[in-house]
Each structure stands twice: as C-alpha cells, then as structure tokens.
Amino acid sequence: MQKNNLKKVIVRVCIGTGGLAAGGKEVIDAFKKEISDRCIDIDLDFTCHYQKVGCRGFCARDVLVDVVDGDKSLTYQCIKPEMAARIVDEHLIGGKPVKEWLIDDTYYAFHAKQKKILLKDCGTIDPEDINAYIDVGGYSGIKKVLSEMNPEDVISEIKASGLRGRGGAGFPTGLKWEICRKTPGDTKYIICNADEGDPGAFMDRSIIEGNPHSVIEGMMIAGYAVGSDHGYVYIRAEYPFAVERLRLAISQAHERGYLGKNIFGSNFGFDIKVKLGAGAFVCGEETALIASIEGQRGMPRAKPPFPVHHGLWGKPTVINNVETLSNIPYIIRNGAQWYASIGTEKSKGTKVFALTGKVKNTGLIEVPMGITLREIIYDIGGGIIGDREFKAVQTGGPSGGCIPAEMLDIPVDYESLAQVGSIVGSGGMVVLDETDCMVNIARFFLEFTQAESCGKCVPCRIGTKRLLEILDRITKGLGREGDIELLQKLSSDIKAASLCGLGQTAPNPVLSTIRYFREEYEAHIRDKKCPAKVCRDLLTYYIIEEFCKGCGACLRACPSGAITGEKKKLHKINPDICIKCGACFEVCKFKAVGRE
Amino acid sequence: MKTEGETVAAETAAILEGILKRYRDDDGNIISILQDVQDVFGYIREDAVNWFSKKLDIPASRFFGVVTFYAQFHLRPRGKNIVSVCCGTACHVKGGSKIAEQVKKELHLNSEGETTNDKRFTFEVVRCVGACSIAPVVLVNSKVYGDMTVDSTSKLIKKLKEGAGAKK
Ligand SMILES: Cc1cc2nc3c(=O)[nH]c(=O)nc-3n(C[C@H](O)[C@H](O)[C@H](O)COP(=O)(O)O)c2cc1C
Ligand code: FES
Numbered sequence: 001m002q003k004n005n006l007k008k009v010i011v012r013v014c015i016g017t018g019g020l021a022a023g024g025k026e027v028i029d030a031f032k033k034e035i036s037d038r039c040i041d042i043d044l045d046f047t048c049h050y051q052k053v054g055c056r057g058f059c060a061r062d063v064l065v066d067v068v069d070g071d072k073s074l075t076y077q078c079i080k081p082e083m084a085a086r087i088v089d090e091h092l093i094g095g096k097p098v099k100e101w102l103i104d105d106t107y108y109a110f111h112a113k114q115k116k117i118l119l120k121d122c123g124t125i126d127p128e129d130i131n132a133y134i135d136v137g138g139y140s141g142i143k144k145v146l147s148e149m150n151p152e153d154v155i156s157e158i159k160a161s162g163l164r165g166r167g168g169a170g171f172p173t174g175l176k177w178e179i180c181r182k183t184p185g186d187t188k189y190i191i192c193n194a195d196e197g198d199p200g201a202f203m204d205r206s207i208i209e210g211n212p213h214s215v216i217e218g219m220m221i222a223g224y225a226v227g228s229d230h231g232y233v234y235i236r237a238e239y240p241f242a243v244e245r246l247r248l249a250i251s252q253a254h255e256r257g258y259l260g261k262n263i264f265g266s267n268f269g270f271d272i273k274v275k276l277g278a279g280a281f282v283c284g285e286e287t288a289l290i291a292s293i294e295g296q297r298g299m300p301r302a303k304p305p306f307p308v309h310h311g312l313w314g315k316p317t318v319i320n321n322v323e324t325l326s327n328i329p330y331i332i333r334n335g336a337q338w339y340a341s342i343g344t345e346k347s348k349g350t351k352v353f354a355l356t357g358k359v360k361n362t363g364l365i366e367v368p369m370g371i372t373l374r375e376i377i378y379d380i381g382g383g384i385i386g387d388r389e390f391k392a393v394q395t396g397g398p399s400g401g402c403i404p405a406e407m408l409d410i411p412v413d414y415e416s417l418a419q420v421g422s423i424v425g426s427g428g429m430v431v432l433d434e435t436d437c438m439v440n441i442a443r444f445f446l447e448f449t450q451a452e453s454c455g456k457c458v459p460c461r462i463g464t465k466r467l468l469e470i471l472d473r474i475t476k477g478l479g480r481e482g483d484i485e486l487l488q489k490l491s492s493d494i495k496a497a498s499l500c501g502l503g504q505t506a507p508n509p510v511l512s513t514i515r516y517f518r519e520e521y522e523a524h525i526r527d528k529k530c531p532a533k534v535c536r537d538l539l540t541y542y543i544i545e546e547f548c549k550g551c552g553a554c555l556r557a558c559p560s561g562a563i564t565g566e567k568k569k570l571h572k573i574n575p576d577i578c579i580k581c582g583a584c585f586e587v588c589k590f591k592a593v594g595r596e
Numbered sequence: 597m598k599t600e601g602e603t604v605a606a607e608t609a610a611i612l613e614g615i616l617k618r619y620r621d622d623d624g625n626i627i628s629i630l631q632d633v634q635d636v637f638g639y640i641r642e643d644a645v646n647w648f649s650k651k652l653d654i655p656a657s658r659f660f661g662v663v664t665f666y667a668q669f670h671l672r673p674r675g676k677n678i679v680s681v682c683c684g685t686a687c688h689v690k691g692g693s694k695i696a697e698q699v700k701k702e703l704h705l706n707s708e709g710e711t712t713n714d715k716r717f718t719f720e721v722v723r724c725v726g727a728c729s730i731a732p733v734v735l736v737n738s739k740v741y742g743d744m745t746v747d748s749t750s751k752l753i754k755k756l757k758e759g760a761g762a763k764k
Pocket of ligand 2: 727
C-alpha cells in the first residue's frame with residue numbers, strides 16, 4: 001500500500017457472550033499486538049481502530065471480525081488469535097484479503113431474510129461508548145420528544161406504530177402507557193423487565209450487552225410519556241456482562257446529563273436504578289417482579305389491580321420488556337408509519353428470536369413479523385444439522401408449544417402461533433429433529449415449571465407436580481392406559497385455576513405435544529418404546545455381530561462392566577448389568593452397537 | 597435460642613456496617629443486603645443474618661424466607677470454583693445432561709450442589725446462561741465454554757484440576 005491512498009481501517013471484533021466464549025477478547029489482543037508490532041516496523045500511515053461490538057447474531061461462526069477499509073467492509077468468520085498475524089500482513093498491509101477465511105454464502109443467506117432494526121446497531125457500535133450510540137442517531141429520540149412533542153403525542157405515536165409487548169403477552173405498548181398516564185398519582189414508575197427467564201432465549205441479554213443505551217432511551221421516553229421520573233431495570237444476576245454494560249451505560253448517560261434532572265434543558269428528569277434478580281423464573285411475571293424489587297419473596301398476586309394502576313410501592317407502574325423498550329427510540333426517530341409498514345396487520349415491526357437447537361446456523365435473528373417458520377428454519381437457519389429430518393420447533397419456552405412440520409408455512413405473529421397452540425413468547429425458538437423425543441421435551445419443561453412454581457396457589461404447585469409424575473412414568477416405561485387423557489384433563493384444570501401466567505401456561509408444552517405427537521405418547525405407553533431412542537429406560541443396547549471388529553473400545557468405555565469379549569473377537573453386552581448409558585454406542589467407530 | 601446479633605467479630609461487623617449503609621441509602625431491599633452478604637462471604641452466614649435482623653428489627657425468618665425462595669442464595673459455603681452445566685432448553689436438546697454426567701464423574705460428585713472434599717470445586721446445574729447458540733455450555737465461575745462434548749468436558753475438568761483456569 002502506498003502512503004497516500006491509505007484509508008481508515010477499522011477492525012471490529014464481536015464481544016457478545018458468544019464472541020467472548022469463542023475467544024473474542026484474545027482475538028482483539030492478538031490484533032492489537034500484531035498491528036502495533038508491524039506498524040512500528042514498517043511505519044504505516046493508516047490508523048487502525050479496534051472496536052468492540054455487541055452480538056452480531058451469527059454466533060455459530062464466532063469470532064467474527066470486520067475489516068472496514070474506506071467504504072468497503074469485509075467480514076472474517078471463525079477467527080482465532082493465531083490467525084490475526086496473517087490478516088494483518090496480507091489484508092491490512094498487503095491489501096489482499098485472506099479469501100479462505102472470509103464469510104461464505106451461508107453467512108449471506110443467514111442475513112438475507114432478516115430485517116435488522118435493533119440488532120443493526122447491536123452489531124456495529126461499541127456498547128461501552130455512549131458516543132458510538134450518539135453517532136448513529138442515539139438520544140435524538142428523547143431530544144425530539146422533549147422539544148417537539150407533548151406526552152399525549154408520544155403515546156399516540158406509539159399506539160399508531162402498533163408496537164406490542166415483546167415480553168410474552170403482546171399487550172399494545174401505547175395503550176399500556178396511556179392507561180398509566182391517565183391513572184392519577186404524583187409518583188409513577190417505569191420498570192424494564194430484563195429477567196429473561198425462558199431457558200433458550202437470549203435476545204434481551206444481547207440487546208443490553210450490545211446496545212444498552214437504546215434501552216435507557218426507551219425508558220426515558222416511556223417516563224416522559226406516562227409522567228414518571230424513576231426507572232428500574234430488573235435484570236438477571238446470571239448475566240454479569242449485561243449488568244456491567246448496563247451500569248456503565250447508565251453512568252455515562254449521567255455524566256453527559258442525559259440522565260438526572262433537567263434533561264436537555266427541559267424540566268423533565270429521569271433516573272434509573274439497577275436491581276439484580278436472584279434466580280427465580282416466576283419473577284419475570286410482573287407482579288412477582290414488583291414484589292422482588294420491594295424485597296419480598298417473589299410471588300405473584302391476583303390481577304386486577306394491574307401494575308398500571310397499582311404497581312411498585314402501590315404506585316402506577318409501567319412494566320415493559322427490554323426489546324419493547326429498545327424499539328421505542330427507533331419508532332420515535334423514524335416515525336410510527338415506518339414501523340407500522342413492517343409486519344402483519346395485527347403484529348407490527350420486527351421480532352428478535354433466539355434460533356437454537358438442531359439447526360445449522362444458530363444465533364440471534366431479527367425478522368419482520370409475518371415471516372414463515374419455514375423461512376426462518378431453512379433459509380436463515382440453513383436447515384437441520386446433518387440434514388436429518390425436521391420434527392418440530394418449540395417456541396415460547398416453558399409457556400409455549402411445539403409446532404410440527406405440517407405447519408411450517410404459518411406466518412410468525414401473535415395470532416397465528418396462538419392458533420396452533422403455541423405462543424411467540426419472549427422469542428426462544430428451539431428446533432427439534434427426529435432424534436428428539438417429544439415426551440421427553442414435555443417432561444423437560446414440566447420439570448422446569450414444577451421447580452419454578454412459587455407454591456402460592458394449589459393448582460400450579462400440586463398440579464405441575466402430578467403432571468411431571470405422569471410424564472416421568474411414561475418416559476420410564478411405566479405409563480398406563482388412560483394417562484394421555486389424564487394429562488389432558490389435569491392440564492385444562494391447571495390452566496383454568498392457576499393464579500398467574502406461570503401455571504396458566506405450564507401445561508402448554510404437554511398439550512401441544514399430545515396434540516401433534518400423540519402416537520409418540522402411545523408408543524411409550526403401549527409398546528414401551530421410545531421412537532426417537534431417547535428415553536433411557538426404554539432402550540436396550542446390543543452388539544451387531546457382522547460389524548463388530550472386537551476392538552475393545554466399548555469394553556473400555558463401559559462404566560458398569562457389562563461388556564465382555566476378547567480382543568479381535570465378538571463382544572457381548574450383558575443386559576442385566578447394562579445401565580443404558582450409551583457410552584458404547586458413542587465410542588464404537590464401526591456402528592456395531594445397536595439400540596432399540 | 598441465640599438472638600444476639602452482636603456476636604460477630606469486629607472486622608466482620610465493619611463489613612456488615614458497610615452493607616447496612618448502602619442499604620439505608622438505597623430503598624431498603626433486604627434482597628440487596630443478602631446479595632452483598634453472599635458476594636463478600638460466598639454464602640449466607642447465619643450470624644450475619646442475625647446481625648441484620650437485630651439492627652433492622654426485621655425478624656430473621658423474613659430473611660430466611662427470602663433466602664430459601666431464590667435459587668441464587670446458598671446457606672452453606674461453596675467451593676472456590678463453581679462448575680455449572682447448563683441444562684436449559686437449547687443445551688438439553690444438544691445433550692446437556694450427558695455433559696452434566698461427565699462433570700460429576702470427573703469431579704467424583706454424586707449430585708447437584710455438592711462440593712469436592714478439597715473444597716476446590718462445586719458442581720451446579722443452571723438453566724440457561726443466554727449462550728444457547730453455542731450449546732451445550734459449561735461455566736467455570738463466569739467463563740463460558742461452548743459447544744462442549746463429553747470429551748472436551750473431560751479435558752476441561754482435568755485442566756481445571758491441574759490449576760489452569762481455576763482458582764487454587
Ligand atoms: C411466569 C412468567 C414469566 C415471565 N417472564 C418474563 C421475562 O422473563 N421477561 C419479560 O419481559 N416478561 C416476562 N413475563 C411477562 C411479564 O409478566 C410482562 O407481561 C411483561 O414484562 C410486560 O412487558 P411487555 O408489555 O413489554 O411485553 C413473564 C410472565 C410470566 C407469567
Ligand atoms: S439453554 Fe444453555 S445457555 Fe441457553
């Protein structure tokens with residue numbers, strides 16, 4: 001490269017949780033070192049920036065590194081620290097990108113059908129620098145609101161946008177604000193629900209880690225709209241990075257005078273406190289969350305009164321999810337019309353999903369409402385790992401259901417998913433394939449909800465326990481005729497009689513798996529067989545004679561001494577000693593261990 | 597029954613005073629007190645609870661009610677390193693339970709929450725740490741290890757035992 005046409009080169013490294021686990025920090029350090037080593041040596045004239053950015057979504061290909069040279073940007077995937085030297089030499093200095101490490105078609109396919117509003121900034125700005133957010137238009141929403149709009153205007157703008165709560169229930173956000181605004185009271189609160197308890201969802205974490213200021217700005221706008229000067233963020237303690245980033249962002253906003261009194265010279269003031277959750281799923285439920293902020297056991301109470309009327313410390317309170325609030329600044333900046341033009345008639349805008357499980361491209365995706373499940377799983381997700389057969393997709397976590405292959409063409413929006421017995425929920429999307437047992441999945445969720453039931457109301461406390469017991473015996477081969485009907489009856493009772501959303505939705509995984517995969521339940525109960533070969537107690541392991549080479553690998557792997565056989569001779573599994581752990585099945589290179 | 601809250605050593609009392617001050621400056625949330633206590637001591641010490649109970653005139657039972665409600669709190673000391681295996685949905689379908697079995701085996705522990713005799717490792721199960729796209733996941737203290745297999749788990753634990761990546 002010649003001295004004169006040297007441009008600004010930016011190296012962007014993903015440091016979301018995925019990126020960090022894959023060694024994002026080490027990669028940054030390696031780049032810093034390589035560049036400083038070289039730059040001194042050869043006296044290059046270009047400036048290199050190392051930017052830390054939040055989650056870029058495509059965690060399966062971490063660590064992702066962008067090299068931005070002028071207006072050209074190239075992205076490398078799966079980068080390890082030791083690869084930095086070559087990129088610096090060949091690309092930054094030599095001007096020739098290292099082709100074989102660049103992202104490939106899959107990467108483009110992963111992004112083609114997405115529509116990124118929230119995640120766009122998440123993956124490009126440094127979440128630890130308030131200026132990065134300001135540079136992309138951040139805090140202009142609150143500025144606009146304070147200088148040009150009165151609170152009612154803000155509320156009608158949000159109503160017109162059609163935004164609905166992303167925390168699970170899909171309640172219209174503008175309406176919630178309006179009710180709270182109209183409730184009399186001097187003191188009101190805004191709470192950001194960052195409890196994200198659904199195991200298998202991580203969008204709220206990623207938004208806070210990647211773009212914390214958007215959540216702060218959203219809370220401020222909400223505060224202005226409803227007439228509140230106090231906000232709380234209730235965040236899981238299991239998310240240490242997110243907590244750290246959020247705290248940093250809040251303190252930076254304070255230093256700037258964006259939080260505090262008389263914001264932008266107006267007479268509006270706003271302050272945010274961070275409260276750490278203490279590990280209880282039910283605390284994601286709004287009334288339980290309030291109890292927890294007040295320092296009590298996090299138990300829900302009957303509604304009404306709703307928090308908008310009677311919330312934190314008895315004051316009118318708006319509780320919104322992280323993603324909901326993060327949408328607000330973008331709506332204010334770009335207008336309700338723009339937002340409402342995305343999505344379906346009743347579900348507007350985009351939704352962030354955590355696409356995980358048996359799909360090839362796992363990660364965080366943002367799609368317009370109304371996209372089909374098939375597009376998500378096959379076009380974005382790239383299909384099923386090992387090209388096995390798709391079986392179902394679980395949406396909405398413990399409150400949701402499993403959607404089978406026949407329904408892959410339904411649009412993803414609040415109404416359509418509810419119609420097929422599932423929910424959008426917080427946005428977990430776990431893809432299951434032919435090797436997943438649906439009874440086991442139902443049991444898994446019940447184990448979760450049963451453990452997390454707070455115990456206040458009987459239908460949930462005892463009902464989920466009984467459901468779990470029945471599922472447990474079915475997966476152990478002790479299921480009885482009539483168990484399916486018993487599960488259904490019990491489920492409908494629990495749904496009808498439970499106090500809060502936890503119990504009211506806990507049976508959904510059971511009901512939806514019975515609805516679409518009844519024959520699998522029947523196989524467990526009648527034939528004592530697990531068609532997906534997952535339920536341990538229903539399997540038997542044996543050696544397939546014609547494949548066994550007598551290598552002894554299974555014998556060494558067996559923890560219970562159930563396998564016998566001499567070297568180079570046929571081995572045998574003694575079914576009376578076998579504990580069905582599957583160790584032999586996994587180590588055998590010759591596929592000589594069978595199970596059924 | 598022991599009720600005197602003052603029966604803690606002077607230096608402990610100083611720490612507790614600090615926590616109490618923060619609590620008073622904040623809006624009075626005993627969960628924050630307990631989180632601070634656990635941060636300092638690694639678990640919820642009974643004498644600390646009694647001390648606060650006395651100072652604040654809140655029955656100790658309210659504190660213990662909160663402690664036993666939330667999964668985060670521990671009433672017994674834990675090991676210096678916490679090895680947690682994620683058994684959230686994404687990790688479950690990617691074989692998280694096998695990883696958990698392997699960790700138990702390598703650490704010679706029988707069940708969740710147990711600590712090795714040398715007090716170096718405690719094995720725990722967590723339900724989703726938000727790293728689902730690299731499932732199955734193991735956490736050592738707060739470091740995330742993704743895409744684990746039974747083999748890589750064995751190797752990880754062996755390395756930890758030798759001291760790499762773990763507190764002594
Ligand atoms: C058992 C249970 C758990 C919940 N967990 C969460 C959660 O982790 N995050 C969240 O935002 N909402 C959660 N909710 C929904 C909240 O109660 C509430 O509806 C939501 O925070 C409102 O925000 P939104 O209108 O922006 O969606 C949960 C509800 C129930 C019943
Ligand atoms: S399910 Fe294990 S990290 Fe989310």
